[in-house]
Amino acid sequence: MSRDPFDLIWRVADSPQPTFSRDDVVALHGDKVERLTKLGVLREGKTVRHVPCDACADSHTEAVATIKYPDGNTRFFINCPGQGRVEVERHRLIRWSVDFEPILSALASALSVRVAPTEVVPTRVWNLGRASLVGKSRTVWVARGLTWPDADQIAGALPKGRSPVLFYLGQAANDGFLDIPREAIIELRTVVRCDDELVIDRDAVESQLAEIADAPVKKRSSKRAQRDATVGKLKRELHQRIISFKSAVRHADDGDSTFTLPHLTQKELAEAIEANESTVSRAINESGDRELAILLQTVADEDLIRRYGR
């Protein structure tokens, strides 16, 4: 399992109600909950009226009855068909909710944006203001739910053209859905790391944006430029492969058959993008590109392929 405490956050980022039950939170190991709450990303929220029964092996969810005792105590119960009345501990009723604001603030400060994030569409679209990136002033935006049924409205709230940079949470929009160059649309997850505090990989952001700047023939330091170009090709190749594996995996899931994920070697990747194996190996090992690392991890893991969303 991933040791990244943020896994939990990314998993619900695409959910309209990014909340967890106490049981989900308890399932987190080690000090993850403490770290996430300390960062303000995870908060104790409202209480729920239904909980899953934990007294029997049948998975069923029941309404919670609240009983106030004369001594002033309040206790909670559900009715289990097998076990009868089952007491529910108070902490199991608490929902935990995710607050993206600390991540947005960390992003704004890493990109030296001076104004605080403005929520343009509640919990969906934020305008972070202007930042100077790769020698150009750009507006920085964050959006969530780009594939939800109302995504058209969200797209309408977002800027267009070559200057904005958009970070997204959850699934990526379909190609061509947004009028922003693909290189300026960055999955937020790929540039955030959670140490004791939230760390944003500004270099990764700039290196991806540099691909737009590269479009016309423009000489940059040749070694770096070559490596960046290889990274770009590798990402596109991996994206294509993951998409085709995803359809094979889905097909197998639907037909109850098995799909054996082929092992992808650096040699094959090199052949696919018509580069030397050493160039590919250098790009993978030395670029430090997180999106590339995530794509490589994904292409080798059936579950990650199933969840791949772009």
Ligand SMILES: [Zn+2]
């Ligand atoms: Zn039960």
